[in-house]
Amino acid sequence: MPEDRRKIRTRQLLRDSLMALIVEKGYENIQVQDITQRADVARPTFYLHYKDKDELLFSSLREMYEELAQLQRPADMFIADLQNPDEIDSSDFKHVADHADFYKIMLSDKGSIAFIWQVTDYLAELFEKDIIGAVSAESDIQPRVPPDFLAHCLVGMQINAIRWWLKDGMRHSPKQMAQMLEFLCLLGAGWATGVDFPQPNWTMPSVD
């Protein structure tokens, strides 16, 4: 069943319109009629395709992320070889750089909460898989905190690192950002500040 070409075209117009408008005036301030007007589409037509603004946003994001997923290394997102910092994967930061205007807005007061947590949870799931993979790769290793806790913390770092980068005017290169973040993740703030902490022998007591 080949989709009507007009339908595809209209959808693309709406998506482009939304993306442009997010940059222009922030997500929350956009009205459906802004989108349709700029797409040169009748307002009721919008509702033929999407329930609301959010559905259009997430449909657009899905497209964008499918594209991104191709770029990323299939596995090993989490474990990097700290001895070869130049090989640390920076495709996420490059992606962000490519859509800097978009993310600058979406990670500000003018963004969308749904977006924030949707992305957070999506990434956390990916991270968790990686973490579990990394841990189980080596036998006799016992994680000291729940993997999903760790995943959420790392995602929080990642997103806030990006937000800081954008607010800071993107003065660092994607590669630098990836490196800083990777080291920080793996070695912690102790390493980051240069302050030396003795490794304690603490393990979280079980909650169950």
Added chain:
Amino acid sequence: MPEDRRKIRTRQLLRDSLMALIVEKGYENIQVQDITQRADVARPTFYLHYKDKDELLFSSLREMYEELAQLQRPADMFIADLQNPDEIDSSDFKHVADHADFYKIMLSDKGSIAFIWQVTDYLAELFEKDIIGAVSAESDIQPRVPPDFLAHCLVGMQINAIRWWLKDGMRHSPKQMAQMLEFLCLLGAGWATGVDFPQPNWTMPSVD
């Protein structure tokens, strides 16, 4: 100029009403008339006191955080003695536990973006001061990443740790959470997973 007692009372009613409603139906879904109705106040009266919903929210939060600020150790938020995990400060997690319903909503799709970033930036500022303090306390120490970058990353971890905790059903105690987070912050994911990373000698090239 002693504020009219009625004025204070009306404001308190509005704040209580907002807080109750956030828990009930999520921040974004609340309408001014919901607030006034529950507070048993005329809708136009709302506008005598606050410009809009956000102003009321932040006014309420200011109250809440003033209270919180008292509880916290004045300084040293950042550097904890990892050898004495029991003395790690967990007042933030206790505070969250006290307002669990509130934060559960505010850190979900039904929360407020303004809140997220407002709090993030506020905390990041505090963290940054602590970091700078910690670093400059010991001479001959050179931070390996910009302090504000580190601050934002840590805040991201903190907030997402809280969100994870709440979503997870608060199965851990505030103390445990504080410890996990503290260790993770200071020692990094390497420590957290138990995987051993050789400390590389990498330092971020300057951007300026």
Added chain:
Amino acid sequence: MPEDRRKIRTRQLLRDSLMALIVEKGYENIQVQDITQRADVARPTFYLHYKDKDELLFSSLREMYEELAQLQRPADMFIADLQNPDEIDSSDFKHVADHADFYKIMLSDKGSIAFIWQVTDYLAELFEKDIIGAVSAESDIQPRVPPDFLAHCLVGMQINAIRWWLKDGMRHSPKQMAQMLEFLCLLGAGWATGVDFPQPNWTMPSVD
């Protein structure tokens, strides 16, 4: 050029559909899509045949009235022999009885104004001809009111008599209705009530 059989069929389907729907839900409430849906025809197809609902209605009526016109005495509609009430023509009331459901709706709030006045004017024209014929048949007779005024008044009576009949539950036979109306028309309310009025010698002053 013989009309495509499909075309004729489609038209008939649409007409039948309209007629059924008028009875079901009243003319004004019908939508084009109701008609096409019931006729099992695509909506755009409707517009290939008719400009709008009204055009379909009047096209359908034209068919109906051509049929009716056959039944009626060619002339003498107006003048009846009051001495032989049984010979008074009641074909209109019979026609109404045959389409009682239709007229009950069309002569109610759910009917169509266009229909009312279209029919009124059409009948008034016929009546007027009859009246003029009747008057000019006998020399030395001077009508006391303008013939078209009289025509409109009589049509008004006719239509309202029909409406009353239908609202009343059609408790009288078409013949009775025809007789009542005929007598009332010719002899007036004086006769109808049994009250005796002395015939005055009044004639309308000319307006020209």
Added chain:
Amino acid sequence: MPEDRRKIRTRQLLRDSLMALIVEKGYENIQVQDITQRADVARPTFYLHYKDKDELLFSSLREMYEELAQLQRPADMFIADLQNPDEIDSSDFKHVADHADFYKIMLSDKGSIAFIWQVTDYLAELFEKDIIGAVSAESDIQPRVPPDFLAHCLVGMQINAIRWWLKDGMRHSPKQMAQMLEFLCLLGAGWATGVDFPQPNWTMPSVD
């Protein structure tokens, strides 16, 4: 509870607006926004006062007819002294003349069916009372047709007489119209045409 003055004012504005628009473009063609625009009132405000166009129309008419009811002779609408044609009541036709533009539209294709039958039924009820009153005034009189049938017929005449008058360009005076109609009602088309009919001795067979 004295109605808010603004409320009264708004209602009046809406009514005036409706009346003006009916004359300008016909009732059916009027849209709610036309009404509010001309009244210089926000569209949603309309719905604060009236459910729809029809409710506004009938509310306006009620006002108009209360005024009219004052003017009319309290009783004896039906029976007039044919010997004194000058005393025939012509207040209805005068009322119509006062609102000629309005009625010209409302009694045309551009009017409202609801209006037609609402007015018809209202007047028929009044007429019926008069007829019953007239008949029962004189004992030993037996009406030859059902009083409500007669009432509807007479109303039909009345309304169509008015319509004819307006379409005819109001070339007759209200008084003349009242006289023509009165005579026609009471004496019938026989008298009107001048053709002489022998009074038959027919009475409608009972239907019960």
Added chain:
DNA sequence: TCCTAAGCGAGACGGTACGTCTTGTCTTCCA
């Protein structure tokens, strides 16, 4: 008998009006 033009189904679309909702202001009235 084929073939070609017409009729038609399907459905996307622009357009227009609807009735509703919410906000923030402003007016009226009452305590």
Added chain:
DNA sequence: TGGAAGACAAGACGTACCGTCTCGCTTAGGA
């Protein structure tokens, strides 16, 4: 005389229906 009550303007919402258009399929009727 200040606040409650509530009318109102403004403007976006999501829906309904209209009339048009485009695209293929199918099929009737002329070649």
